[in-house]
Amino acid sequence: MKNATANRRLTLLVMRDAQHSVKQIHLSKPLLLAVPAAAVLSLSGLVLAIQAHSSQAISNLEQKVTLEQLKNIQLQSSITSREQSIERLQTEIIKLSSQAKDMQLKMQHVDQLEQQLQKFIDKHKISMSTDAPADKASSLSWDASEHVGGEYIAVHENDMLDLARETKDDFQEMQELLKTMESNIPHTLKKAQETQVQIAGNPTVWPTASKVMTSSFGYRTDPFTGKAAFHAGIDIAGDNGGPVYAAGAGKVITAEESGARGRYIVIEHPGGLQTWYMHLSKILVNIGDTVDKRQQIAQLGSTGRSTGPHLHFQVVKQDKPVNPLPYIRSDNSLN
Ligand SMILES: [Zn+2]
Structure with a gap:
């Protein structure tokens, strides 16, 4: 369908069928070159477009990945903060437990003192009841098993720290109470001993064998x-x-x-x-x-x-x- 007739021109013959005449189309060389160039250009445009589209898709994907990573980091930091909370709680609980042990020792000490006092009073109950007004110490009773504990409160995560602090306050209050008791009981014991000395000193024994x-x-x-x-x-x-x-x-x-x-x-x-x-x-x-x-x-x-x-x-x-x-x-x- 194409035929070269001149150096600078190209002639294209277009034949449709027998009823139609042949048409001639003259094309210059540069135009002929321009057609493939245009094709090449349009192809590269397509490639560029695809590239652009891909890069957009990639960028979107990257954004999505970044978002996921952000979420991950947030999650991790929330986990970390939760772990820190747990660590703090554990520390509080350890402190409490050591305080409890300390208090147990003090309670035992108080209990021993009380028992000492009770033994003392029991030993001399008869002479005290006859010779002297009943010592107030005898009314002192302290049962450690009845004075510890308190109601049970279910603990929810966020209340945990507050609860631990409140418990610590309770412990401190109890420690103060114990301190008072610790200082009071030896005083009462001393008073009981003084009373006992006085009782022992009261002349109550018949002074001879004969009556x-x-x-x-x-x-x-x-x-x-x-x-x-x-x-x-x-x-x-x-x-x-x-x-x-x-x-x-x-x-x-x-x-x-x-x-x-x-x-x-x-x-x-x-x-x-x-x-x-x-x-x-x-x-x-x-x-x-x-x-x-x-x-x-x-x-x-x-x-x-x-x-x-x-x-x-x-x-x-x-x-x-x-x-x-x-x-x-x-x-x-x-x-
Ligand atoms: Zn006499």
Whole structure:
């Protein structure tokens, strides 16, 4: 269909069929060259377009990937922060547990002190109930098993830290309470001990083996003169050389021989009372000695102004002799 006729021109013959004439189309060389060039150009345009489209698609994909990565990072940071929260919680819990152990030790200490006090009070309950007003310490009771714990509260993640802090506050409050108890109980114990010393010092023991009273406290007819006279104590008949006991714990302030009293001892008791023991045959203690309740301090005799072996026993309260019987009457320990 194409035919070259000249150097610079090309002629194209277009034949359709027998009824139509042949058409001639003259084309210059440059135009002929331009056609493939245009084709090439349009192809490269297509390639460029495809490239552009691809790069757009890639860019979109990249964006999507970046978004995913961002989400990943966010997720990871949320995981990290959650892990940190858990770590903080664990730290709090460890702290609490160590505080709990500390408190347990303190409670045990308090419990021991309380038991010590209770033992002490139990041991002397009888004498305390008869001799002294009930010590307030006896009403002190503390049961560790009943005072720990508290209600159970279910824990949700975000409340965990708050709860841990609240619990810590509770612990601190309890620790303060324990501190107070720790300082109070030894004080109560000391008071109980002081009371006990005083109780032990109260003259309650019948002072001889014999219980035969020959003269009571108060006004009587004097055995020597036959006239009315005041008798400052009680007389208890007994065997010469028989034991004489300290009616209560105390300190010997007099141990000597003197006229009408004969050999005699005076004991001063912690509560302020004094007991006097007269007409002794032998003194077994010295001035300044500390004696226990029921300790033998002398032997019964008849020294001084006496008609026969007996013990003159006297209780002195604030420098005045008082009837000894209310103090020693209930004592049956020597029966
Ligand atoms: Zn007498």
